[in-house]
Amino acid sequence: MATGIRDKVAIVGMGCTRFGERWNDGAEDLMAEAYAEALADSGLATKDIQAAWLATANEDLHVGRGGIPLATTLRLPYIPVTRVENFCASGTEALRGAVYAVASGACDVALALGVEKLKDTGYGGLPQRARGSLNALWWPSYTAPGSFAQLAEAYRARHGVARADLKRAMAHVSVKSHANGAKNPKAHLRKPITEQAALDAPMVAEPLGLFDCCGVSDGAACAIVTTPDIARGLGKRNAVSVKALQLAVSNGAESGFGAWDGSHVVTARIAARRAYAEAGVADPRRDLSLTEVHDCFSITELVTMEDLGLSREGGAVRDALDGVFDADGALPCQIDGGLKCFGHPIGASGLRMVYELYLQLLGRAGPRQRPDVRLGLTHNLGGAPHQNVCSVAIVGRLGE
Amino acid sequence: MSRDGTREQFGVTGFGVHVPRLRLDRRALLDQHGWSHKGLKALAKGQRSFADWDEDSVTMAVAAARGALAGQPVERRAIAALTLASTSLPFADRQNAGIVAAALGLGERVATLDVTGSLRAGSSALLAGLRGRSAGLLIVAAESRRAKAASPQEATYGDAAAAFALGRDNLLAEFLGGATLTVDFVDHYRASTALHDYAWEDRWIRDEGWLTIAPRAARAALEDSGVSAAEVAHLILPPGQPRVAATLAEQLGIPASAVRDGLDSRVGHSGAAHPLLMLAHALEQARAGDLILVIGFGQGADALVFRATGAAGTGAVVETALAAGRVETGYGRFAALTGSVERDEGMRAELDLQTPLTVLHRKRDMLLGLVGGRCAACGTRQFPKARVCVNPDCNAWDAQEDVRLADDPARVVTWTADHLTYCPSPPAHYGLIQFEAGGRLLAGYADVDPGDLSVGAPLRMVFRVKDYDPRRDFRRYFWKAAPLRGGEG
Known part of the structure; x- marks a missing residue:
C-alpha cells in the first residue's frame, strides 16, 4: 500500500529570477540566475547534485531539446538530467521527478529547474504551438x-x-x-x-x-531537494x-x-x-x-x-x-x-x-x-x- | 421506352442550393472606387453574395448537395454518380468531386467527375446527365468567382451553388428535351494560370452572343421537346445586361411574364451555378404542368426544357437561402475575403500548416465525412472513433463501429469569440458541442453573428475550409457547427 510522499523529502534551497520581459537575458542566463540563488540558499555545491529535472514547455523557442541545456549551462557532473514537458504543469513535474528520486532512495540530492524564454517570438501572447499531426487537422486553432x-x-x-x-x-x-x-x-x-x-x-x-489574462514572461525557478536527515545535517531548522x-x-x-x-x-x-x-x-x-x-x-x-x-x-x-x-x-x-x-x-x-x-x-x-x-x-x-x-x-x- | 411503348419519365428528383450568408451592398463598391470608376454608379444597386473565408466551390457544392439529398426517399448509397461543375474549383489536379463525395458519405463506389472550363459547365453537365437517363446521378454546380478590384465584374459576379438529383421516381420536374450549340465565342476568358477574367465589349456580347447564339439553342430545345414557345411559363437566363432576357423572350415568342428574375439584385451572376440556381428557384415556385426553359451560356449555349410536376412547390428552401444574409455595407471585409487587398494578418498567421497527406488519407472518413465511433458494447457515440471506448464505465477495446455525425443536430456546450488566434475573419468562434443523439467535440463555429451563440443553442454541422497552407497551395477541410436559424435544418 502506497504511503504517499508526505514528509519524505525536504526542500533545502530555492531560487527564482525576476520575471518579466528580460530582453537581454537568454534562457541560459535565467537558469544560472535561479540556480545560483538556490545553491547559495542550500549550502550545497554543484558536485552534490546527483540527478536533475529540467522543465520547459516551449523548448523550441529557446534552449532546444533534451536535458543537455541544463547540464551544459550549470556544468553538471555527468549526472542524469531529464527534460519534462506537461504543459503548464511542467515545473511541478520537474519537482515531482526530483522529489520521487530522493524519496525512492535512488539519490540523496536532486535538482528541479524550470525555465521559459517567451519574449523572443516577436509578438504578444503565448506562441501557437504544433499540436500533433492529426489534431492539427481537426482541432480549432484555439488559444x-x-x-x-x-x-x-x-x-x-x-x-x-x-x-x-x-x-x-x-x-x-x-x-x-x-x-x-x-x-x-x-x-x-x-x-x-x-x-x-x-x-x-x-x-x-x-x-x-x-x-x-496573465502576463507572458521570461523567467526561471528552481528547487534543491534532499532527505530530511541530510536537511537536518545542513542545519535546516523547521525545513520545508x-x-x-x-x-x-x-x-x-x-x-x-x-x-x-x-x-x-x-x-x-x-x-x-x-x-x-x-x-x-x-x-x-x-x-x-x-x-x-x-x-x-x-x-x-x-x-x-x-x-x-x-x-x-x-x-x-x-x-x-x-x-x-x-x-x-x-x-x-x-x-x-x-x-x-x-x-x-x-x-x-x-x-x-x-x-x-x-x-x-x-x-x-x-x-x-x-x-x-x-x-x-x-x-x-x-x-x-x-x-x-x-x-x-x-x-x-x-x-x- | 417502357413496356407500353411510351417514353419512361426521367428528370429531377431532388434539388438543393447554397448561397453564402455574406452579401455586399453594391453601393460599397461605388463608395470605394467611384473616384476613379464613375461607371460603377450604374451597377451600384442591390446586393451580391460572396463566400466567407472558409467557403469555396467544394464546400458550397457539399451544402447544396446535402439539400438535394435531404428530401430523397432513397438511401444516400443509391447515389451512383456525382458530377461537379465549376470554373472556380480549388484544385486543378485532385478531383474536387471526390472531396464532395467523401463529405457526403457516398462511399467509394460512387463515380465522380469534375466538369469545368466554361460557364456552360453547369447546364452542360445537367443536360448530359438527363440525356444519359441513368438514375442515382447527382449534378452539382458551384462557383466562388474572383474579380479585380474596381472591375464591373466585382459588382456583377456572385457566389452560389445548386444541386440536382436525377432519377425516374417521384419526379419534381420531368425532362422533356434539350439542345446544345458549341461556338467558340470568346466574350471573356481566363487563362489556366490567371486569377481574373478578361472581357470584351458588352454590346457585342449582347448582340452577337446572347441574342444570336442563345435563341438558336432555345429553338432547337423547344423542337426537341415538342413544346411551343408560347407555352413556356418560366424562362431562365442568367443575369447579364438589362433587357436581354425580355428581348430574347420576344424573339422566341415566349410570354413576357415568363421571364424570371435573374437574381442579380440578391446574388449576382454565379457563373456555372447560376442556371441551376435559377432552375431550383423556379421549381420551388412552379405549378404542376408549368413548362420551364433553362438557358446556359458560354462558348455556345445549352437549352433544357422541363415540365414541373408541382411536387416541389411547397417549400421555401431556395427563398430562405436567397434571403438569409449578413449585409456588408463597407468594402473592407469583402476586399479582404475575396483577396482584393493583402491584409497584414500578423505573425500568428505564419504558423506552418503543412498537411501530412498520409494522415489525411488514413483519417479521411473522420476528417471529410465526420465519421466517429459507436461503441457496440455500451452504445456511446464518440468522436474521434477510438481503440478504447471513452465511456469511463465501459472502456471496451476495439468495439466501435462507424457512425456519421455530420447530419445530426447538436447544441452549444461552451463557446467563445477569440480575437487573439489567427483567423481570416476575426474573431474566431469555437467551443464544445454536443450531438443530440450522443457524441461531442471541440468544434469551430461557422456563420456566427454577434449574439448567435449561447449555452444550449441549436446547431447544424457544415463542411468548411479549416486552414489554408499558402506555402503549398493546399487547403484543409473539416466540419464546423453553424447556428440553426429559422427555415434551416
Missing part, C-alpha cells in the same frame, strides 16, 4: 485565452450568474493580483489597476478582457517539506463523453482530493494558510477556488468579491502576484509558486509575509479546460 474563456459562459449557465456579476468578480481577481504584484520586486507587472480599468479593457476572448504532490491528466472523457458541462475542471477536483488525502488535510479552507493557483485567466482562478473545495460550488464569485482571497483575507491567493502579475514563464511557474510558499513558511517573504503560515497549496493547470494536465502540491514544515 489559451480562448480555451479558458469557455469556462465563463458554461459557469454562468450552470450557476445562473449574470454576465456583469461574473465580469466584476473576474475584475476583482485581477485587481487583487495587481495589488499583490505591485509589492513584489520580482514580479513582472507591478502597477495596481482599478476595477473599472479591468472592466473597460479590450476584449481578448469573450468574455475575457486584457486584464483577465513536501506534503503532497499529485497530478491528474484528462483521458478524453470531458471532451468526448457527454457528462461534463464545461463549468468546472474535472482533473482539478481529482488532483485536489488526492492531495488532501496524501497531506492529511481534512478541511482545506481551514487547514491551508495560503494558495498559489494557476490564475492564467481570472475565470480560471474563480473556478479553481471551487474545484479545490475552497469555495462552495457557485460560491467563488461571492467569496472573491468579499475579499476572502485578498492579501488580508481569510485565505490569500497569489500573495506574490500570481501568474497574473508575477508572470508566467510556463516551465518555471510551478516552481515559482512553491518558491513563494517556501519563503512564507520560512518567514522570508518580506513586506508580504503572512503571520502563522503552516501549510500552502500550489495548483497548475496545463492545456485547456476540456483536456488538460492538473497538478496540486502541498508544502509545509517537516514534522508539522
